Amino acid sequence: MRYRxxxxxxxxxxxxxxxxxxxxxxxxxxxxxxxxxLALLGGIALSWWIRRLAINQYSRSRGADSRRFxxxxxxxxxxxxxxxxxxxxxxVAAIRQFFQQSLGYQGEQxxxxxxxxxxxxxxxxxxxxxxxxLAASYGVQERFIVVxxxxxxxxxxxxxxxxxxxxxxxxxxxxxxxxxxGAFASAGAGDSGGHSMHRPxxxxxxxxxxGLEPGASADEIKQAWRKLSLDNHPDRVGHLGExxxxxxxxxxxxxxxxYQTLKDAGLAT
Numbered sequence: 001m002r003y004r005x006x007x008x009x010x011x012x013x014x015x016x017x018x019x020x021x022x023x024x025x026x027x028x029x030x031x032x033x034x035x036x037x038l039a040l041l042g043g044i045a046l047s048w049w050i051r052r053l054a055i056n057q058y059s060r061s062r063g064a065d066s067r068r069f070x071x072x073x074x075x076x077x078x079x080x081x082x083x084x085x086x087x088x089x090x091x092v093a094a095i096r097q098f099f100q101q102s103l104g105y106q107g108e109q110x111x112x113x114x115x116x117x118x119x120x121x122x123x124x125x126x127x128x129x130x131x132x133x134l135a136a137s138y139g140v141q142e143r144f145i146v147v148x149x150x151x152x153x154x155x156x157x158x159x160x161x162x163x164x165x166x167x168x169x170x171x172x173x174x175x176x177x178x179x180x181x182g183a184f185a186s187a188g189a190g191d192s193g194g195h196s197m198h199r200p201x202x203x204x205x206x207x208x209x210x211g212l213e214p215g216a217s218a219d220e221i222k223q224a225w226r227k228l229s230l231d232n233h234p235d236r237v238g239h240l241g242e243x244x245x246x247x248x249x250x251x252x253x254x255x256x257x258x259y260q261t262l263k264d265a266g267l268a269t
Contacts, residue, residue: 051111054107054108055108055112055115057108058109059112063239065138065240066239066241068137069138069240071116072133072134073146074095074113074116074117074120075130076127076130076150076171077095077149078095078124079120079124079130079167080153080164080168081095081153083161083164083167090157092117094153094156094157095113095153096110096113097156098152098156099113102152103243103244103246103247105243127167127170127174128174131171131175134146135175135176139231139236140177140231140232141231141232141233141236141237142244143176143177144177144180144232144248145240145247145248145251146171147168147175147177147184148247149247150167150168151168168181168184169181172184179211179212180208180209180211181208183205183208183211183254202261203261203262203265206257206262207258207262209255210224210228210255210258211224211228212224216267218267218269221259221262221267222269225255225258225268228255229255232248232251232255233248234248234252
């Protein structure tokens, strides 16, 4: 069978050569190459269209509030990453890595984040404008999450720089979270840093988590803890998505841990 197949191809080439010679053979090869190229380009275009459709469907599935919240958050992350005047691949990768590793984004979710980063780079909004919209459209819990994420991303590639710390403090102040600025640096470090063994450091950090200054009374501590427990309940951010609810649970855990630390130190009842 293989011999007959080879013989058929030989006769076909011979026929082409007899009828038109080499120019016809070259023409046939060009037509064939053209069809292959068109098929390849069509496949690429189809793949791009399917991917765009998946990204758009995912974006719409989040709901308007959740979608806009992520857009504003990415806008601030891009501003944070570009503080040195250059937004390189490594810094963009750090943003995507946070969404992948900390929030569990995959597939079209990461492609959506990539598109948001590109849009923020192409048409950057001012920090003031982003914070103004966040403060007007979202509650205190959502705003806490924004600063929490900024602090974590800033410390992802090493100690938070002075410029990053100033940026986070500025955002926190604009969002009405100025009293809690001192707590965000330690929150960004997560569990990577060592824990201080000195009680004054632990109590100062616990007071910062509750938005209090050193010297706060036991009654002030209890009132702050109760208010934060109500304002920061994870159910309040369920509309943003399960990934942000997990961040809210982390913050709620820090609030309770801070209160317990102050009770252990005899500063709260």
